[in-house]
Amino acid sequence: MTIPTLARSCGLALALIGTAVRGAGPIEVDIGYLSYRPATPPALSNILPEPRDTGLRGAELGIDDSNTTGRFLQQKYRLHSRVDDEPRALLQQASELAQAGVSLFVADLPAAQLTALSEQLGQDALIFNAGSSEDALRRDQCLANVLHTLPSRAMLTDALAQWLAARRWRDWLLIVGNQPQDLAYAQALHRAAKRYGGRIVDEKAWSFDTDLRRSAQKELPLFTQGKDYDVVLVADERGDFGEYVLYNSWLPRPVAGTQGLTPVAWHRVVEQWGAAQLQSRFEDKTGRWMDSRDYAAWAGVRSIAEAVTQLQSTDSGAIRDFLLSERFQLAAFKGRKLSYRPWSGQLRQPIALVHPRALVSQSPQEGILHPHTDLDSLGFDAPESQCAELYAAKGEQQ
């Protein structure tokens, strides 16, 4: 690419060309953004809808941030976003992008579609998973060309369990919804209970199909009667009933999990460590709050940009190897540097515990010990993941 083309594509670049960091040449970076969200049946009690462009807007902000940096380095980042409500059509569009030379992707997809995408794009592509928290993708169904910027369910539930242990709230009442993702969340809570000394004193399946907006006060106290518990944990990812457990439990107890006190990758209430600046950039751009999927997409784009800056290359294999190495570190407004686990491609990160108006805590909790880094106390550590060989083997191929 010639300097005049660069100047045309980015007016600012011309003025700043003389000021680039030495050793840097003009680089263009094309990133595909793929989003498919299955149409969800109306949630029974979900009064406040989620924004429709979650994820995408985070990726766009990542591109903006990278271009502001890029103008000093003669780098130009472009996002090619493809959003479709039909998974086959989306895969087709992904292939077209790949044929046009795009090898770096940020994907906001459920696990099944992510797996299909990973197979279809093959080993020349590098995909950032900003849409699926499925544990299996980090444990035994790994995809060597995928790195995960969204935390796994296990990371979220471990973060919550550590905090419950710190509070000494050991006895948990667990209420589980009837969707597959609710069962997966409950399974992650069971695992976390074992690791951090929680006791699930009772587990109840929520199978009612009533709209709780009018009847919660009658239904829920009876439903939560039983053995004594310190806390009610809810597994209701879609938000069918969970919001109505708060203040309606038989015993006067706090609620946590998918509602109440929730473990999240990101939330508006995170403002320490310079996060206030990221939040205000996002709000200026979009007019709404930044959420976990926005953050995961942003972190994917920023990871790429950091690797490109260090490597002066856009080769997806080189970027992948760099990101999985100890040389990579990302400043991402969480109070410490983030890096990827080489055995599962998961971005290590502190997890915020929030309620809708404030940050309550952040895990890993103080005092959690780990031989390498306490961030690996969240989610699947090396010995628990069966993917290490897969990731290492791909690295060697390159």
Next chain:
Amino acid sequence: MTLRRTLISLACSLLLTPAAFAEVAYVSNEKDDTLSLIDLDSLEVIETIAVGQRPRGITLSKDGTRLYICASDSDTVQVMDVASHKIIASLPSGEDPEQFALHPNNKLLYIANEDDALVTVVDVDSHEVLAQIDVGVEPEGMAVSPDGKWAVNTSETTNMLHWIDTETHQLVDNTLVDQRPRHVEFSDDGSTLWASAEIGGTVSVVDVATRQISKKLTFQIRGVHPDKVQPVGVKLTSDGRYAFVALGPANHVAVVDAKTYEVLDYLLVGRRVWHLEFNADESKLLTTNGVSGDVSIIDVAALKVVKSVKVGRYPWGLAVKS
């Protein structure tokens, strides 16, 4: 009542301190919208002054008559008359001013506008904006070289030092450093520039002539996880002997031999230590400790922390008036 108390405290401070000689430290309290004033003889807070919203960087004019205050959430730089403690002007600073540096000519203020990726240059006499210069994402640290030739800004998310020629107000060079550069400090002879990287955990020593990194310092404190060693404020003694580096949530200040770059000691201060300032003869070094809400005072000759002084919420910046 308030007036009476003020009068009494004023009378007391006049009585207790030889006003003409006592040095006073000004401390900006980010989450209280105030300045705390510490008498450096008695090491006590003698006054608290209400200022604009979210005060962060503060600096004195070269003659010590004015204090400039970045009131970040008021989107202005306030000018305080040091004798009367009255705000006498607000400078057009650009949005969200965080840190700034005053040119040796005592006239030009270089302000980092964190939300807008700009450096704003303001003439403090005419109150005019002379230039706005595009820099990287989240500009933070600012310094002007002792000869007045360079203004250097750090951008926290772009991870660069931006070199601005103060004659032309053009950006002429960039130096890539480690993650989240927070603060820059020139050596007194102007030959080196010290740049801290908060998330990278390092301090880069940059050769000013070539604008290349000549040395990178790292820190290790027993019992503190390396991720929590996050360098922010840097101060150099004018004799070239020591560099002091505030290590953020590691709650320590590193003492570095500025010639050999060897880390000599780590001094335990308050929680989340950010910025540093000397008194005039450099016998004392002050630190702002945000989380514990206090200022630690270090005896520079003995390299010992001698006292911590409780101030407002989230103390951030420091300036000492002699």
